[in-house]
Amino acid sequence: MAHLLSSCLSRLVLVAVLLSARAHAAPSVTRRSSPTVTLDNGTFVGTTDSITSTNVFLGIPFAQPPVGDLRFSLPVANDPYTGTNDATSFGSACPQQSVDLPLPPGLAADAVDFLTNTILDVISPSSEDCxxxxxxxxxxxxxxxxxxxxxxxxxxxxxxxxTDTYDGGLIVQESVKLNEPVIYVSMNYRVSAFGFLASQEVKDAGVGNLGLQDQRQALRWIQKYISAFGGDPTKVTIWGESAGAISVALQMVANGGDSEGLFRGAFMESGSPIPVGDITDGQKYYDTLVEQTGCEGSTDTLACLRQVPFNTLMAAVDNSPSIFAPQSLNLAWLPRADGVFLSDDPQQLVVNGRVANVPFVTGDCDDEGTLFTLALLNITTDDEVRDYITSNYVPAATSSDLDQLMTLYPQDPTQGSPYDTGLLNALTPQFKRLASMQGDLVFQGPRRFFLQQRSGKQNTWSFLSKRLKALPILGSVHASDLISAYGQVDLTDYIINFVNNLNPNGPTVPNWPQYSTSSPQLLTLLDGLIPTSITTDTYRQDAISFWQNLSLAHPLKRNE
Structure with missing residues (x-):
């Protein structure tokens, strides 16, 4: 029971953080002035944030609404702008999949569900026109x-x-203080089934990875219009966290590594090219969606899905596994190789050198896997761990492979994640072991692999965040580095320096050495009076290398 209560508390803390972030995201605007910008034959009227001394233009459409026949279709560029347009409030979020936290029935579960799926929708309303x-x-x-x-x-x-979760004014304000001013742009993109529908039908229609295509369309919009805001279209850096960082990495390998001149640098927090498999591997989720929306008997199921009433489709999407379901980071909806935009598995594209040749930064939090292992508290024995790994991640792994993996990731809680916390935080006999495995498979391993493949061919830097290590159960949890990026000045300054100079170093921050295979140095973010140090990227070297090679040797066709 104590373990269960600790788990519930951890999730409630997470929800509180999310709510706090959203509550403080909107700019603190005043109406003393109304900045305007002319795009085509249209005028957009924004606001001025008196706290950050920034002009803010919100909710500008960069593509036609993906509704009706444009649902599950490639984004279509917006028509030329005309008239006077209000740009004082965020546009709607794209449809959000419900958060299904694995809590037992009762008051706690009802409270968390209300917070995550009701209040968040009020704070950030969603719509297909997004x-x-x-x-x-x-x-x-x-x-x-x-x-x-x-x-x-x-x-x-x-x-x-x-986009309404993040206040770009904080970044712009700091850039002005550094005398390195930047323009900040944030974009919505379709998520869940709306952005990452996957099946043979989707592949045949050429409409895979719509969320990534939305991002690409927004980057094309920047090329066309950003000069009107004072931006230089030849000096664009793409920056993201988690799925956003994976998106940045996939934009680097999309189109065979051709950036189309849309960006000149990339900054990734907790995300690198990951093994995703072919787009047909998502067939079972597509088929379930077709069945639950009444499209099963249609001669063209994709066309049928485009015409399904939104509420019917959304209910079916919400029935699919979420990121907090027991299958965890084996996501139902994610980018996959479609044969065109992503011509192959992302890591294979990296091996083949099909990568945009731009400087990049990529880093992780120390305890990436803890958050995603909260759903696995029912796994308590070695045999259950083996069964979970084969059924959920690498079904082609041999018994010998599993023996080696279990040896490299021992049950010993002092070696598990949250790391460096001894016997603490062991919710179950296998929690810290599984957290270590999952964090290394999806985050640490792909990051190190990407750097080893590209260092020496383009300028690279890497970091590791060990901040918030004392957070119970979760440690230096996934996404905790956002506090450093949008709150503490050091990481913010590194980002601004990189956007300006394609090098994160500058006069206000300690030196950050480049990463190389011969000298794999990490900027390590720490709690306490000394906030950074330089460490070596060799931790769990044998374990991460084996896990990475195992995922490369056995393509993860796990959702077919």
């Missing part, structure tokens, strides 16, 4: 000022997320 973006600029910026641009891509497991 392809909008937002622009923050230093107050007084003139058109054609040629300021560097940072384009933010939010995370949320490819199931959740919206």
């Amino acid at each position: 392809l909008t973006l937002n622009v923050w600029q230093p107050a007084g910026t003139k058109p054609n000022a040629n300021l560097p641009v940072v384009a933010w891509i939010f995370g949320g497991g490819f199931e959740l997320g919206a």
